[in-house]
Amino acid sequence: MRVTDAEAKVMEALWRSSPLTAEQVIAEVAAGEGWSETTVKTLLSRLLAKKAIAAKRDGRRYLYRPRIERQAYVAAESRDLLDRLFAGKLAPFVAQFSEQHDLSAEEIEELHKLVAKLKSGDR
Amino acid sequence: MRVTDAEAKVMEALWRSSPLTAEQVIAEVAAGEGWSETTVKTLLSRLLAKKAIAAKRDGRRYLYRPRIERQAYVAAESRDLLDRLFAGKLAPFVAQFSEQHDLSAEEIEELHKLVAKLKSGDR
């Protein structure tokens, strides 16, 4: 069961900190996305229905927390993109991206360190 | 106007070689995706409507060709992912991906060469 883009915005809030009440989630995302309160509540319900989050009763309200890790979501999205567009290979992705955008010296340095670490088998 | 996943499959066929007739596009993708002929035709119509492809009459049929480059599509998708999940930065993406998947020595080597080239400012 896939988490949609709008739902992911709500997940991001919960990944940033949790548990949160619906009201707190609304405070985190509604204004930024230009959403009404009920929209956020709908998204919470759908996420609950697809078991992407859990809700624990706390008096008259619920406390929501993620049930899937951001790491897993990010990894799935990344793999999907790589598979669809780069035959699953990382290097071609990096190649095209660096061709399209001028990377800062810092970014390049960071990549360098990363690759060095990979070469040394340090993981 | 966004190209959807199903539409992208048709685009891929046209990026591989073009121009193609509808029949040729169908031959390229229908079986592989388990689609009927009419499904492919619908996708061609929608791509035409959103100007992602062009059609030139050739006797009684049309010859279709891409109107947006694969490069541009791939770049947009990539940037979207990076922006959504990695604050637009390449290095964190590479970091998480290499953590999730064991890269082959060849892949690592390829990345190394790429980064070396970037460092030398060769672009």
Add this chain to the structure above:
DNA sequence: CTCCGTCGATTACAGGTGTAGTCATTACTG
């Protein structure tokens, strides 16, 4: 010249998604 087959155009339709309003319950406030 007529009939038939081939194409693209048009229409269809269910399920997903974004976005939001209304309802019903429940717990405080007075």
Add this chain to the structure above:
DNA sequence: CAGTAATGACTACACCTGTAATCGACGGAG
């Protein structure tokens, strides 16, 4: 104890997407 405010549940709805069938026009075969 009753009324009100807050909160989650339910309902709504248009547009998008995947998937496909049917229609109408036009060109080629006989």
